[in-house]
Amino acid sequence: MPDFFTTPDGLRLAYDIAGEGPPLLCLAGLTRNMDDFEPVVAEFSRRAQVIRLDSRGRGGSDPAPDPLTYTVPQEGADALALLDHLGIGRAAILGTSRGGLIAMSLAATAKQRLAGVVLNDIGPVIEPAGLSAIMDYLGRPSAYRSFEQAADRLPRALGRDFPGVSREGWLRYARRIWNEGPDRLENRYDPRLREAIEVQSVTGAVPDLWPLFDAFAGLPLALLRGENSNLLSRETMREMRRRRPDMIAAEVPDRGHVPFLDEAESVTVLSAFLDRVGAR
Template identity: 65%
Template sequence: MPRFAADDGLGLAYDDAGQGPVLLCLAGLTRNMDDFQPVVDRFADRARILRLDTRGRGGSDHDPDFMNYNLIREGRDALNLLDHLGIARAAILGTSRGGLIAMMLAAGHKDRLAGVCLNDIGPMIEPRGLAYIMDYLGKRPGYADYDDAAEKLSVKMAARFPGVSRDQWRAYATRLWDQAPDGLALRYDPQLRHAVAEASATGAMPDLWPLFDALDGLPVALIRGANSDILSPDTAAEMRRRRPDLIYAEIPDRGHVPFLDEPQAVAAIGAFLERLT
């Protein structure tokens, strides 16, 4: 796995595959580049797909100062990767937090963006979804191994992800956790919990609509899980009202977040890539 140094010296892992317009994939809060393997498998013949492990996640180094786990610093890391590879502009496929990073970059560094595809994220984040995330953030999952995780996830997640097989949940578990002698372990810095808690200590949610509006003039796509507890139908509807040209896909039987291998997601990403060429 190739690595580079961010401008503060922290080592970050990335992957570079395929040919065509550059698509930079940024993962969710606790996730890593492996979430985008279906995108590589399906689109490497149509796009140059960069996948970044954000600091503290996956194969990237943990930051000794957990307060550097913030959207501004993580956005700089994304730009540092583009600079490292000599890329002037890239489209971003951002899952959850990765989509927030993309919108922040649109507000401050729009000249570096060729378009943005948002995976189950928007300018309004539902409180119940945030509460669910805080319930597990920074805690080991409590599964003995990948088979145990597959068995229990198929029950725990059945309401939001009906019909997902145990094999699919096992593959999900291998992307998200490492096997340790005493059970599955986190593939991210547990200090991320303190960073999120500090950032939300005021209890006030910032107005993110100006960040979404900053995408004006860029190709934009939105993928939403029909059972999402982060991106509500009302927020998605308002995003579509503000951007009538928005490429939109709602993925049935998926919560937060779609896996990006669903036919509707594949079609949306394909249509998005068409607008980049």
């Protein structure tokens, strides 16, 4: 069962801690939750204190009264509030997708709180095709009546980008992102996230995130990219490696957006990253 803490603006957020060692704060993607990091707990809780947070409006955390507080800066402030609650001065961050954007924001505003960062399929350039794919499902009801039906149909929906995933793998995936409801599987996030994203993107202006990436200078840094990702391009990955030749990086075969973190490449990158963080 998760633990809970209260943010300065009064929301009750869920978190979990497993293991001992250097603190590794895991921040999930836009609509996802701490269960995405189950493989990290299983593999690394003997080497790190794995801290998993459900951002506001996701998983077991309270929805925000005002959906316009679903922003990267606010969620970064929530992450720091959790570290303060736990009495942790500095932590490494494993950020999946939006979680990686939160890490970039913190590098620019609270770098002294970071011990290093792993970016899971996210970078300073976000591809329009990936954003479009997210908006296709964001805030929409699930199409599946049960976990078993989802496991049967997900290969047709996502199999092009995630070939070779077993039925058991799809069943684990489904259980991480939906809850059972009376008639169909239900999303584990506040559907008003869609409203927040639409409002935030109304100008159509795309901010330059390269200065935020460059703010990682001096910190241990690692990157995972799904081979079939539609959000993080190979070109962006190459430029990230050019700017940070010391960055630990790997492309994960047969994965789109995002790698599951149980792949051999993911485990190798995370292991090397924790070696580097532990050596500081």
